[in-house]
Amino acid sequence: MNNEAEKPIQGAADWLDELLLSARSAPVADEGFTARVMQQLPTRLTPAQLQEAVTRSQRQSRRLEMFTWVGAIVGSAVAFGTGNWLNADELNAAIAAMLELRPVSSQFLAPWLATIGSAALLGWVLQKS
Amino acid sequence: MTLAVNPDAALCELASAGDTKAFAALVLLHQGAVRNQLRRLAQGDLALADDLAQETFIQAWQHLAEFKGQSKLASWLYRIAYNRFLMHRRSQPASTANQALADCITDPSSNDAHRSALRLDVTAAMGQLPETERIAMIHCYYLDLTNEEAAQVLGLPPGTLKSQLFRGKARLRELLAAWAPTT
Numbered sequence: 455m456n457n458e459a460e461k462p463i464q465g466a467a468d469w470l471d472e473l474l475l476s477a478r479s480a481p482v483a484d485e486g487f488t489a490r491v492m493q494q495l496p497t498r499l500t501p502a503q504l505q506e507a508v509t510r511s512q513r514q515s516r517r518l519e520m521f522t523w524v525g526a527i528v529g530s531a532v533a534f535g536t537g538n539w540l541n542a543d544e545l546n547a548a549i550a551a552m553l554e555l556r557p558v559s560s561q562f563l564a565p566w567l568a569t570i571g572s573a574a575l576l577g578w579v580l581q582k583s
Numbered sequence: 584m585t586l587a588v589n590p591d592a593a594l595c596e597l598a599s600a601g602d603t604k605a606f607a608a609l610v611l612l613h614q615g616a617v618r619n620q621l622r623r624l625a626q627g628d629l630a631l632a633d634d635l636a637q638e639t640f641i642q643a644w645q646h647l648a649e650f651k652g653q654s655k656l657a658s659w660l661y662r663i664a665y666n667r668f669l670m671h672r673r674s675q676p677a678s679t680a681n682q683a684l685a686d687c688i689t690d691p692s693s694n695d696a697h698r699s700a701l702r703l704d705v706t707a708a709m710g711q712l713p714e715t716e717r718i719a720m721i722h723c724y725y726l727d728l729t730n731e732e733a734a735q736v737l738g739l740p741p742g743t744l745k746s747q748l749f750r751g752k753a754r755l756r757e758l759l760a761a762w763a764p765t766t
Contacts, residue, residue: 469764470756474724476698477705481616482622485632491610491640492603 518577525573593654600646606647609656610640616657616726617664623721624668626710635671639664645663654735661726661736701762716751719744 552558590612597605617639621632642663643650650659673720709717722733723744734744 470752470759471724473701473759474705474720474755477702478725479619479702482618484611484614487614487636488607488610492607493642494637495603495606495644496641508687510718513611560648581616 521576521579522573525576526569528572530569530575592652595647595650595652598644599650603709606644609643611659613660614640617660620721620726621664621668622663623725624665624718630682631671633666635664642667655732657726658728658732661722661728662738665736695762704759708755711753711758712754716747716754719747720751720755723748743753 548558591609594609594612598609614636618632618636621635621639622629625635639660650656669758674684709720712720717740718737719733720765722728722736723730726733727735730744730748731741734741737744739747
């Protein structure tokens, strides 16, 4: 302990303190340890490379977001084109049925499935590219 | 050049920028302290201690930019090493290796019979302490840390560390009574 004032048991001449300090071992010799660490050192990105990786990731994320929106819009347009959208009463009934885990009409599900499917497909294509 | 003023700070700056030679110099400067800490924590299991020390320096290399110089570099390294040790302890049962034996093998001064006997007795007594008290004693007596620094390394409130030291020393006083000066 190198700070005598902080010793929990007062008395600089405490025999136990002296005993413990004198029982310290000799400094550990390197014996090739540093070389072994340096051999194992993984390559680390420089700040510039790190910034580039972050920028690339952000760009990809923005592209994914854009394609998802495009997919959703295209899917909605396709669904709208089929003319199968429900009116408000039918929509409420379908949602209630879904919440009660009863079968839901395909007329309700089709446009939504088309929308989600288109977005997922475009997202997947983007990821692959 | 600030190297002469604070070698750690200058070397850290260079190593953070990717200078592997500066990092090698840091490892060389601190390997003895970190390996000593881990040898004591691992109760003399030298292979385990060196494996953990290696992991410690690799982790330090990967996170060196996060070291802001608010504490000593040695304390920061001790903290990483202690966490590595705790992670290892959670996954593996406690080692049964003997610190005293390891010390005698590795310490060139072990031919000094009195010193060797003292070290054996102290190590045996330390081995009988509860782990929390033993770890507190190791960090305060063998690693040149103040109580406050040791508390930071161990992630303990200073008061808790002091209690552990107090209890540890009280127990050691009994165990090492034979070494007490006669009045």
